[in-house]
Amino acid sequence: MTFYSPVLTNAKEIAGHDKLHLFEFVEDEKQYQLKRYLKHGGYAAWKTVLGKMKPEEVIEEVKKSGLRGRGGAGFPTGMKWSFVPKDSPKERYLCCNADESEPGTCKDRVLMERDPHVVIEGMAIGAYAIGCHLMFCYIRGEFHHCIERIEKATEEAYSKGHLGKNIYGSGYDLEMIIHTGAGAYMCGEETGLLNSIEGEKGMARIRPPFPAIEGLWECPTIVNNVESLAAVPHIINRGADWYRSMGTEKSAGTKLFSLSGHINRPGNYEVELGFSLQKLIYDSNYGNGISDGKKLKAVIPGGVSTPFLTPDKVDVPLDYESLTEAGSMLGSGGVIVLHEDTCIVWTILKLIKFFRHESCGKCTPCREGTGWLEQIIQKIEDGRGGPDDLEKLDSICGNILGRTICPLGDAAVMPIQSTLKDWRDEWLYHIEHKKCLVKQDFGF
Amino acid sequence: MSEVVKEKITAVDTVTCTIDGQQITVPRGTSVFDAAGQIGIVIPAFCNHAKLKPVGACRMCYVEIEKMPKLQVSCATMATDGMVVSTNSQQVREGRKAVIEFTLINHPLDCPTCDKGGECDLQDLTFDHGYDDSRFGFDKMRFIEEEKRDTFDDLKIGPEIVLNRNRCILCYKCVRANKEAFGEYDIGAFERGDLTEINATPGGEVSNPFSGNLVEICPVGALTNSDWRYKIRVWLTKTVPSICNFSGSGTNITFYKEDHKNFVYRVTSRCNDAIDDGWLSDITRYGYQIVNSESRLKTPLIKKGGKQVKASWDEALAVIKKHMGQIKDQSGGVCIGGLISPSLDNASLYSFSKLFRTVFKSNNIDFRGDYRYLPSVTDSLFTIAASQPFSISDIEKSDVIITFGTDLIREHHNEYLKIRRAVNFYNSTVYSVNPYAVKTADIAKSEMVYSPGTDELVINGICLVAIEKKLVNSSAAAKLKSKISKLSPGVLAKLTGLSKEQFEELAEAISSAKKVTFIVGEIVARSLDRDKICAALSNLNKLFGVQDKGQLAVLSRYANSKGAQKLGLSATPYEIVKDELKKIWGEYPDCQPRNTDAMINLMKKEEIKGFITVGANPMRLYPDRSFASEGLEHVDFLVACDMFETETTELADVVLPLCSWAEYDGDYINLEGKVQTGKQAIKPKYESKAAFEIMELIARQLGAKLFENEQVKNEEIEKLLKLDSVLPWPDDFLKIEYEKKSSQDGYPVPLFICDDPHHSGHLTEKSPSLLNFSDSAYVELSKGLAAKIGVADGDPLRVESPVGKIVVPAKISPVLNSDVAIIPRNFSSTQTTSLLMRKKRVDSVKLTRVEE
Ligand SMILES: Cc1cc2nc3c(=O)[nH]c(=O)nc-3n(C[C@H](O)[C@H](O)[C@H](O)COP(=O)(O)O)c2cc1C
Numbered sequence A: 001m002t003f004y005s006p007v008l009t010n011a012k013e014i015a016g017h018d019k020l021h022l023f024e025f026v027e028d029e030k031q032y033q034l035k036r037y038l039k040h041g042g043y044a045a046w047k048t049v050l051g052k053m054k055p056e057e058v059i060e061e062v063k064k065s066g067l068r069g070r071g072g073a074g075f076p077t078g079m080k081w082s083f084v085p086k087d088s089p090k091e092r093y094l095c096c097n098a099d100e101s102e103p104g105t106c107k108d109r110v111l112m113e114r115d116p117h118v119v120i121e122g123m124a125i126g127a128y129a130i131g132c133h134l135m136f137c138y139i140r141g142e143f144h145h146c147i148e149r150i151e152k153a154t155e156e157a158y159s160k161g162h163l164g165k166n167i168y169g170s171g172y173d174l175e176m177i178i179h180t181g182a183g184a185y186m187c188g189e190e191t192g193l194l195n196s197i198e199g200e201k202g203m204a205r206i207r208p209p210f211p212a213i214e215g216l217w218e219c220p221t222i223v224n225n226v227e228s229l230a231a232v233p234h235i236i237n238r239g240a241d242w243y244r245s246m247g248t249e250k251s252a253g254t255k256l257f258s259l260s261g262h263i264n265r266p267g268n269y270e271v272e273l274g275f276s277l278q279k280l281i282y283d284s285n286y287g288n289g290i291s292d293g294k295k296l297k298a299v300i301p302g303g304v305s306t307p308f309l310t311p312d313k314v315d316v317p318l319d320y321e322s323l324t325e326a327g328s329m330l331g332s333g334g335v336i337v338l339h340e341d342t343c344i345v346w347t348i349l350k351l352i353k354f355f356r357h358e359s360c361g362k363c364t365p366c367r368e369g370t371g372w373l374e375q376i377i378q379k380i381e382d383g384r385g386g387p388d389d390l391e392k393l394d395s396i397c398g399n400i401l402g403r404t405i406c407p408l409g410d411a412a413v414m415p416i417q418s419t420l421k422d423w424r425d426e427w428l429y430h431i432e433h434k435k436c437l438v439k440q441d442f443g444f
Numbered sequence B: 001m002s003e004v005v006k007e008k009i010t011a012v013d014t015v016t017c018t019i020d021g022q023q024i025t026v027p028r029g030t031s032v033f034d035a036a037g038q039i040g041i042v043i044p045a046f047c048n049h050a051k052l053k054p055v056g057a058c059r060m061c062y063v064e065i066e067k068m069p070k071l072q073v074s075c076a077t078m079a080t081d082g083m084v085v086s087t088n089s090q091q092v093r094e095g096r097k098a099v100i101e102f103t104l105i106n107h108p109l110d111c112p113t114c115d116k117g118g119e120c121d122l123q124d125l126t127f128d129h130g131y132d133d134s135r136f137g138f139d140k141m142r143f144i145e146e147e148k149r150d151t152f153d154d155l156k157i158g159p160e161i162v163l164n165r166n167r168c169i170l171c172y173k174c175v176r177a178n179k180e181a182f183g184e185y186d187i188g189a190f191e192r193g194d195l196t197e198i199n200a201t202p203g204g205e206v207s208n209p210f211s212g213n214l215v216e217i218c219p220v221g222a223l224t225n226s227d228w229r230y231k232i233r234v235w236l237t238k239t240v241p242s243i244c245n246f247s248g249s250g251t252n253i254t255f256y257k258e259d260h261k262n263f264v265y266r267v268t269s270r271c272n273d274a275i276d277d278g279w280l281s282d283i284t285r286y287g288y289q290i291v292n293s294e295s296r297l298k299t300p301l302i303k304k305g306g307k308q309v310k311a312s313w314d315e316a317l318a319v320i321k322k323h324m325g326q327i328k329d330q331s332g333g334v335c336i337g338g339l340i341s342p343s344l345d346n347a348s349l350y351s352f353s354k355l356f357r358t359v360f361k362s363n364n365i366d367f368r369g370d371y372r373y374l375p376s377v378t379d380s381l382f383t384i385a386a387s388q389p390f391s392i393s394d395i396e397k398s399d400v401i402i403t404f405g406t407d408l409i410r411e412h413h414n415e416y417l418k419i420r421r422a423v424n425f426y427n428s429t430v431y432s433v434n435p436y437a438v439k440t441a442d443i444a445k446s447e448m449v450y451s452p453g454t455d456e457l458v459i460n461g462i463c464l465v466a467i468e469k470k471l472v473n474s475s476a477a478a479k480l481k482s483k484i485s486k487l488s489p490g491v492l493a494k495l496t497g498l499s500k501e502q503f504e505e506l507a508e509a510i511s512s513a514k515k516v517t518f519i520v521g522e523i524v525a526r527s528l529d530r531d532k533i534c535a536a537l538s539n540l541n542k543l544f545g546v547q548d549k550g551q552l553a554v555l556s557r558y559a560n561s562k563g564a565q566k567l568g569l570s571a572t573p574y575e576i577v578k579d580e581l582k583k584i585w586g587e588y589p590d591c592q593p594r595n596t597d598a599m600i601n602l603m604k605k606e607e608i609k610g611f612i613t614v615g616a617n618p619m620r621l622y623p624d625r626s627f628a629s630e631g632l633e634h635v636d637f638l639v640a641c642d643m644f645e646t647e648t649t650e651l652a653d654v655v656l657p658l659c660s661w662a663e664y665d666g667d668y669i670n671l672e673g674k675v676q677t678g679k680q681a682i683k684p685k686y687e688s689k690a691a692f693e694i695m696e697l698i699a700r701q702l703g704a705k706l707f708e709n710e711q712v713k714n715e716e717i718e719k720l721l722k723l724d725s726v727l728p729w730p731d732d733f734l735k736i737e738y739e740k741k742s743s744q745d746g747y748p749v750p751l752f753i754c755d756d757p758h759h760s761g762h763l764t765e766k767s768p769s770l771l772n773f774s775d776s777a778y779v780e781l782s783k784g785l786a787a788k789i790g791v792a793d794g795d796p797l798r799v800e801s802p803v804g805k806i807v808v809p810a811k812i813s814p815v816l817n818s819d820v821a822i823i824p825r826n827f828s829s830t831q832t833t834s835l836l837m838r839k840k841r842v843d844s845v846k847l848t849r850v851e852e
């Protein structure tokens, strides 16, 4: 096997495409090597930046491009960079968030394995923009292959002078440290990630202060997702206007979607923002329909932290605004498709088990609430549910939502709340009949 | 600055917000929680702590803020201009209720058997804000660890601390305080989510010198200590405000006492921001146990046929009358001397001085029994340096802090913590400059370890480099240069083991600082050449104008060292004190003043025949045991007052039981010169008496009277305390002679005898809790030195000096990195001061493995 992770991508469609770019070379077996990367125009943006651009100009360009964070929250990247205090005498740090742990999301991994240099180049440009001389790449510990590829690529970059001292004779020094995680979802949350790098437990920190003001070791720090950073060299090379020309007014550019679940062609697809979810699921170039010819029951559009969509809402453009309007979120782009045989209660039980297990334990509502929720949902799943359990779930979810330190608490309850609303009959059936409304047959 | 500009600055620096309808203006950066507190609105909270950074973990302190849809945690939300806050809206009340509900679902609710009952935040807040009954229908999570199980859920995680993880509400205050305030990492949070547990670090125990605070700040009964648990319910005790008796800082404490049993049950903090921030060292917290000790001296003892036997006060006083009267009449009062502990209160110290100077008409008194070879002049440079003003709260206001010749964690716990706070909360920069590596240095920007015995050369090096680099006023520079330039910075670097760059770094730091704190400690105070070092400090102070922009002082070590100095307890008091005494008493002995050293010498010559010690134990603490014992054994008539039998009382002809500071009202002057009162908590135990009372009894036996009544005594003391006790530095720069001192052949390792981080002086070994932390002597050495000698941690090691020899276990230090040996002086089981020679600048020893 040429690739460590044989994930399907739409690179073929992209070849020669003048817009889609992130996946352009991901089916090239040698793209991970510096030589090939350079042949494909690699590090040109980094050279341009160091040779011709001031940090403010880089920030301005990225701002103009409309690039928004691909880690889940969709915060404008250029604006985040501009929050780093210009006159702070402290060190500044940049962290690439490569902890990709959101169930349903596996796009950063493809980039790191198959095109690691573009991640490094994006990080370098981001670092320069904020005046950082030491950057970190925080990689999920289970991603052995990503770690290997990024390590190798970093070595190559150092040896050919793309990193290190006095890069390209510009006088700019930039070092990079690869930090691997130890199996905590929370370490992908930006402040958990910072604690982890500092050698502390991977627990969230309260904001403010935001990391851009006080992050690693109380110094200004920028945390960006792999995909966000990987887009940056392209923006520099082809210009903010080009990037803006893709996607929608408020959601510019392209986005990687990881399609999984009851789907005929699971895989990673790069599409312009605003692309139809319906098309992503059914088009033969993408999902090619629901597996086993079944009917669609629900879609989780942005990783398991986002509310479920009912089938009638699936005809929605994949951009930040439209999904919010539809009652869910774009999140990290992990689209999970569930067909008619899926039990909602069972699915939610799986999710709450995950969130309970991954709650860092710092704040009371999430720490105690997720465990309580799990026990109630387990009870319902086991056919021991009581008449007041749904109200209890409503109330506990309400007591967690918006009351926690980090968004994990919200993430844990939003899917539950959406199903309690849209599939309440199914929950009730479980309680009243002590069994499942649907045939139990799970394919994933 | 014009008024307008000033106004502008204040306008920028404060914000005005509205809380529950009341307007309040607070400094920018104040949390909503604190702002509310300032107008008397108490927001319930578990994880917030005034001296720690907010974490927003418990979520109890929700408030509603206009224009913000979600509830906000007030502890971590800063007040801003125009903010409108409601602390008690419907939404807030519901939010709190939910938090209490979440908090209780896995809490055992074992209040009846929990020792925190009656002072538990969770209990209190549940009553005020919780549900009446539980909606949680499942089994509670339990932590059980079969092998280590103590009583049901209890887990001993340190010498004193017992943990009950089921009761823990994960406010993380213990972990945070340990890290942020104490710089310790022996307690942590492990696992994740609702399995998260607080515990000692794997394989370790919670035993840092501040660990008792964790128990005090735990809002529930998750952390308790063996000192207090299950002994009494809190509501059966009464509290009494007092002062720590084991340090120079005057840390504020509260005694918890019970009157029927006449017993003190515990000590907790009594937060005084200007001094202690509410943190106590374990010595302060557990040291009180000596008060209750069964082994206290219960009655007077008199020597009969070579043995000490129990006696009544009348009998004992009669013996004193007979012998002291005889000495006084036949040989003269100048043949009587005395040594008193600087931990005693003003009244005791002053009565002692008055007894000697007006009844015996002798000038043979001292309060510094553990400093070798002190100079016998009024204004020695050391005395001047020790008299300089110092403010504890200015430490955190200083951008540059230099600790010189001080191992703070063994000398000044409170200042040790203040410095950490300065760094962690106020971005101060610390330089640690010491003859061995110290714990404080983990927060220092630079740690500089110089060769033992070259202290003044380090200071000269800093001065010379500052002159060379033109960092200081040029006319001053020229003047000083002429005095100290015999040795160039390069040579000084070589002699001290530091580098020119390090001198420069310090010179830069001092000269560029806006405000400096320069702390000088016991390593200098105990040095034979303390005057020379203080001369160098005098030069440095003048050259850089340190005191014009900060403070520089030798810190007083004991609870009332400052009081002793102000009241004239040294053989050579300050001139103004002497004059005032003359005025008050109408007399002042004109005989030779003799301090500890001189007195011991005279004992040997049998010129001092009668001697009184009060709370002092020179046999243990004088840094040359054979010198002290030769003297004391020669004394014809020795009276020793103490709380316990000691090496000194053993030699005495009459032993008198002394009260502890918990047994009478007393005033103490801390190292800043602040007078504080320790109130009486319990009645004197057994037949003990306060020192001032004993002094009066002795005076009356001899036909005199110290005070007509208490008021007179207080008035006399007041007069002395009013005097300015800061001595001026010399006007000129001082010459500092360099004498080359060869190290003692065959004894290659410099030795420092100091306090264990869990002990202070000779009394704390009577505290069972403190013994649980550390109960016998050891020799602490670096990993490298241990490897050279071939010993592992705990192996017995023979420590030999030219005059003494002991065998103690080796303790490998995580901090030391050079060849030095550190031995504690706090345990009667090992005569550590027998290794010391009083005329040595640097004691040194030979360390050899004890072959089995
Ligand atoms: C529980 C949790 C897990 C997260 N995990 C990741 C992750 O694995 N990768 C990631 O890029 N962002 C993750 N995020 C989002 C980050 O906190 C952060 O917003 C993001 O890295 C910022 O990068 P961006 O601005 O480029 O999107 C997570 C957030 C939460 C609340």
Ligand code: SF4
Pocket (backbone or CB within 6 Å): A186, A203, A204, A358, A359, A360, A361, A362, A363, A364, A366, A367, A404, A405, A406, A407, A408, A409, A410
């Ligand atoms: S919401 Fe959950 S994961 Fe986030 S800080 Fe609170 S306990 Fe930790």
Ligand code: SF4
Pocket (backbone or CB within 6 Å): B167, B168, B169, B170, B171, B172, B173, B174, B175, B198, B214, B217, B218, B219, B220, B222, B223
């Ligand atoms: S042990 Fe006490 S102080 Fe520590 S986290 Fe638990 S409740 Fe808080």
Ligand code: FES
Pocket (backbone or CB within 6 Å): B044, B045, B046, B047, B048, B055, B056, B057, B058, B059, B060, B061, B062, B073, B074, B075, B076
């Ligand atoms: S006191 Fe504010 S969150 Fe705990």
